[in-house]
Amino acid sequence: MSQAPSLSAAEEAIWFASYPSGVPARIDPDAFASVHAMLLDTCQRHRDRPAFDCLGATMTYGSWESASRCFATFLLTTLARRQGDRVAIMLPNVLSYPVAFLGTLRAGLTVVNVNPLYTPRELEHQLKDSGATVIVIMENFAHKLEAVLAATLIEHVVVARLGDLMRPLKRRIFNLANSHIRRAVPPWKFPRFTYFQAATRSSVGGAFSEARTAPNHVALLQYTGGTTGVPKAAVLSHRNLVANALQCRSWIGTHFEPGGERVLTPLPLYHIFSLTANLLIFASLGGLNVLVPDPRDLRRLIATMRRTRVTAMSGVNTLFNALLNTPEFSKLDFSALKLAIGGGAAIQTVVATRWQATTGTPLIEGYGLSEASPVVCINPPDGRARGGSVGLPIPSTELSIRDDEGRPVAVGEGGEIWVRGPQVMQSYWMRPDETRKVLTEDGWLQTGDVGMLDRDGFVKILDRKKDVIIVSGFKVFPNEVEEVVALCPGVLEAAAVGVPDERTGEAVKLFVVKRDPDLTEDALRRHCRNNLTGYKLPKVIEFRDSLPKSNIGKILRKELR
Secondary structure: OOOOOOHHHHHHHHHHOOOOOOOOOOOOOOOOHHHHHHHHHHHHHHOEEEEEEEEOHHHHHHHHHHHHHHHHHHHHHHHOOOOOOEEEEEEEOHHHHHHHHHHHOOOOOOOEEEEEEEEEHHHHHHHHHHOOOOOEEHHHHHHHHHHHHHHOOOOOEEEEOOOOOOOOOHHHHHHHHHHHHHOOOOOOOOOOOOEHHOOOOOOOOOOOOOOOOOOOOOOEEEEOOOOOOOOOEEEEEEEHHHHHHHHHHHHHHHHHHOOOOOOEOOOOOOOHHHHHHHHHHHOOOOEEEOOOOOOOHHHHHHHHHHOOOOOOOEEOOOHHHHHHHOOHHHHOOOOOOOOOEOOOOOOOHHHHHHHHHOOOOOOOEEEHHHHHHHHHEEEEOOOOOOOOOOOOEEOOOOEEEEEEOOOOOOOEEEEEEEOOOOOOOEOOOHHHHHHHHHHHOOOOEEEEEEEOOOOOEEEEEEHHHHHHHEOOOEEEHHHHHHHHOOOOOOOEEEEEEEEEOOOOOOEEEEEEEOOOOOOOOHHHHHHHHHHHOHHHHHHEEEEEOOOOOOOOOOHHHHHHH
């Protein structure tokens, strides 16, 4: 790892003057020895309060504690797992996820988050790369595992079902009402498996002893494409995750009542943004997480919001935009909603403005990445959010803008964002060469994102370093082009990428999904000419019915190139 210049005292302090009242400059990342110590503390303090709601079924903090203890016992006693063994969790947002997550950590094991939408090929790669020996998988996706199981190190499969952990009567009613879902599950067969419901019974195993987990022990392998596109795991310790949860809680905590909040969780918990922003932060506050298994079902999502009257939610730009373009959404009662937090991709100004006008509450944008557990910056939730900015570095976070030689640039100039703090990962799993590319010897994470810092300490993301389009030597940031195009009447979604051009080296190609079917290419080009300088104008425009998206709804430019 290379040595990096230190951050000057003046540069480090620039954002503190803009901090909301009551937010400290530092947090104690060692307040809890482990993630499960933090979560068990809240389970004890809020034992009788509801912790999770999923499809109308609830689980209290006390039940979460007892079910996770049973699952930890199952892992240690029945399956004879040892500290550091990896347990893959391939679940959507159902009650089984938080129980499997907490139980795995209580057993002293490491969680490997797996996307249920993976193809068998992608699943095989991640299981082999992580060395997971146990997997908890939703029965809907078990056939994918069956196809590759023999090529992995998996020794035991735990199969979850949609009605797991519901009270017996509720489960029977639920299963009867949703029998069509069970009938649609593809057939599967494993030589050895246990149903998750059975693995969480109080009769499982023997006496349980809480794992003695050190702060630097690995809690989570969080897979990310990073800058190369090859999936690799960010190694996140217990201290990393505890620190980020406490950093974020100190930022928003003054706006929320401990034990009194209800947060909508439509983004998958196997994604680090949702895991930290919803599960860890709001669980530490004793709040209720309203789990949404399938956020693409907008009508059910809106019905869930109507039923639960959530006080907070997280999401990505495409989700907020989709809700705003669904007529039933504007009919909701938003009087309980205090805050919406956006991340994962840039929140477009037109979406944030419409959200504020429709709901009466702000859409606060933040910034993070898997390698930072993930949160680095958040806009102030006190009404001083700065449009077009991802906010201020959160407590105990250092941020610097560097040129290509790693030297700090002046305030207001663009460069690569470097981050240092207790939330920054230990390394990439089993990839020392990749680690050295992004982590300096003194702890700086080179994010690969291009941004700038203003004189008040607010950070603006210009784009991913790899996504910048060079037109005749001039840099074009796709985010800027997409932001302008989104303001054009008739546009629902847009994505800009660079394509080879004989004359200019690269040119801008624009992909657009129409809101108004009568939108023409000529009208769109006129809009662009009125709002963009010449070299930023799209040379090619292609209309599509949809754009490729990641599991959390982030538009995938790499698939459009």
